[in-house]
Amino acid sequence: MSERSSEDRLVGRLLGPAGPELSCEECFEQLDRYVELELAGADADAATPGMRAHLEGCSACAEDHESLRAWLATS
Ligand SMILES: [Zn+2]
Numbered sequence: 499m500s501e502r503s504s505e506d507r508l509v510g511r512l513l514g515p516a517g518p519e520l521s522c523e524e525c526f527e528q529l530d531r532y533v534e535l536e537l538a539g540a541d542a543d544a545a546t547p548g549m550r551a552h553l554e555g556c557s558a559c560a561e562d563h564e565s566l567r568a569w570l571a572t573s
Pocket of ligand 1: 521522523525552556558559560
């Protein structure tokens with residue numbers, strides 16, 4: 499079962515949406531900057547290629563993104 503899902507992920511990465519998709523680790527490293535740019539009204543997607551695609555495909559990182567954004571927006 500785990501073999502199957504890692505194979506699906508690999509295929510998804512090869513055939514997935516245009517642009518490089520980040521790994522969770524890369525996503526995590528760049529999330530701070532991404533959210534700061536987002537909140538500043540800058541083009542966060544252009545500055546952090548692959549981030550949007552990763553957030554759309556990864557619910558764990560999407561959750562991190564939401565909570566970081568909420569936290570930064572109120573502080
Ligand atoms: Zn992720």
